[in-house]
Amino acid sequence: MKASEINKVLILGSGTMGRQIGALCAIHGYRVMLYDINDEILGAARKGIRNIMDRFVKHGLATDEQIENSSKLIFTSADPLEAASECDLVSESLPEDPELKGRVFAQFNGLCPERTIFTTNTSTLIPSTIAQKTGRPDRFLALHFHNVTTTNIVDVMPHPGTSDEVVRVVEDFAENLGQQVITLKRENNGYVFNSMLSGLFSSALGLAANGVATVEDIDRAWMGVMHTPIGPFGIMDQVGLTTVYTITKYWAEKTKDRQSLANAEFLKKYIDQGRL
Numbered sequence: 001m002k003a004s005e006i007n008k009v010l011i012l013g014s015g016t017m018g019r020q021i022g023a024l025c026a027i028h029g030y031r032v033m034l035y036d037i038n039d040e041i042l043g044a045a046r047k048g049i050r051n052i053m054d055r056f057v058k059h060g061l062a063t064d065e066q067i068e069n070s071s072k073l074i075f076t077s078a079d080p081l082e083a084a085s086e087c088d089l090v091s092e093s094l095p096e097d098p099e100l101k102g103r104v105f106a107q108f109n110g111l112c113p114e115r116t117i118f119t120t121n122t123s124t125l126i127p128s129t130i131a132q133k134t135g136r137p138d139r140f141l142a143l144h145f146h147n148v149t150t151t152n153i154v155d156v157m158p159h160p161g162t163s164d165e166v167v168r169v170v171e172d173f174a175e176n177l178g179q180q181v182i183t184l185k186r187e188n189n190g191y192v193f194n195s196m197l198s199g200l201f202s203s204a205l206g207l208a209a210n211g212v213a214t215v216e217d218i219d220r221a222w223m224g225v226m227h228t229p230i231g232p233f234g235i236m237d238q239v240g241l242t243t244v245y246t247i248t249k250y251w252a253e254k255t256k257d258r259q260s261l262a263n264a265e266f267l268k269k270y271i272d273q274g275r276l
Contacts, residue, residue, distance in 0.1 A: 001088070001115055001165075003172030007031055010087035010112070012104060014045035014076070016240045017121055018093040020148045023052040025091075026070035027062050028177050034076045035083035042076040049074060055149040084111035089173065091143065093121040096246045101125075102133030109135030117166055119143035123194055124247050126187040128159035137161045143170055144191055145179075147238055154179040155191040197235070201244065204232035205263035241267060241276050 007030065011022045014036040022032045034049075036042050053071070056062040062070075077083040090108060094101050105118060112118075118140040120127060131137040142157035154174045158167050167183070174181050182192055190198050204218050213221070219231025230237075236244045245267040252260035270276070 001117070001169055003169050003176055006088040006117075006169075006173055008033065008087045008089075010035060010083055010090045010108075010116075011093065012090060012108070013093040013095075014042055014048075015093060016048075016243065017145060018091075019045055019048045020052055021091050021093065021121065021145050022074060023049050023056070023070070024145070024148045024177055026073040027053075027056060027066055029070075030073065032074045033083050033087060034074065035080065036076075036078060038078050039076075042078060046074075046076060052149065059149055061149065080107060080111055084108055084116075087112055087116055089117045089119065089170075091119050091121055096122060096124060096243070096250055098125055098129050102130040105130065105134040105140075117169065119170060121145055123243065124189050124198070124251070126159065126189055127157060127162070128187060131159050131161055138163045139166050141167065141170060142191075143174065144194075146193065152179050153182060153193065155182050155184065155193075157184040157187060157191060159187055198247075200232050201236060201248075202260070202263065204236075205248070205266055206259055208233075209259075209262045209266035241270055245271055 009025045009030050009032050011018045011032060011034045014034050018034065022034050026032045034042060034045055036045065053062070053067045057064060057067060090112065092101060092105065094104060101120065101122070116139070118134050118136060120142050121144055122142060123144070127140060127142045131140050134140045137159070138161055141159065141162045142155065144155040144157065146153050156167065156171055156174065171181050171183060184191065188195060207213055207218050208215050215233050219233050222228065222231035245264060248260060248267060249264040252264045
């Protein structure tokens with residue numbers, strides 16, 4: 001397969017990143033199928049995509065005419081069989097749970113065409129963790145997007161069993177989306193930027209969880225010295241607190257690190273109160 005042969009992109013998971021990736025693909029002329037577990041979630045996703053489209057216009061990344069045309073390319077379905085039909089590339093943005101990701105990929109392996117390339121947008125896991133569970137490890141790798149309305153960097157991270165041809169196709173596909181591709185030479189949890197960002201998040205959460213300073217003052221300290229419009233907690237808001245919590249909790253439980261566990265508990269209070 002060549003990148004030029006990719007026409008339909010299936011997005012698994014219609015949360016923050018699934019919506020952004022879907023919007024980006026549609027703006028660049030790809031047919032997009034957004035899949036999630038029920039129509040209520042998908043209805044909310046459609047409204048969210050509209051907001052993302054508006055941000056594209058605001059940042060000068062698309063015209064009103066492009067937005068109108070791209071909106072006609074976005075479809076949604078809670079039916080796995082319908083969603084998988086004739087898709088050329090899958091982009092998965094499910095919660096950071098390797099068991100869940102592996103289970104969903106295995107399900108869609110039996111539904112998608114043999115040619116379909118599987119990609120994961122995981123923030124911290126490495127593809128080899130779930131490669132065999134996908135049923136097509138040679139056609140599987142990580143294609144990781146950042147906030148698509150403010151950056152144009154994507155990470156391409158193959159695992160040792162990924163076909164070289166598939167890597168090239170995915171790199172070309174990402175470039176067709178107007179992205180600057182960072183291809184990793186080896187698997188690394190957190191890719192390049194996220195490896196650095198996770199250290200910032202951990203430090204900020206530790207300061208707040210240990211009562212050293214307020215969330216607001218921690219952000220003020222970073223913004224004032226680094227001359228940035230937002231601080232670490234502002235970035236967490238953009239990423240999504242649920243996503244940050246899931247990642248923090250996963251690694252805290254894996255490493256049994258007390259501070260990481262305390263950081264996860266600090267985030268959980270916000271999530272429990274609906275302060276997302």
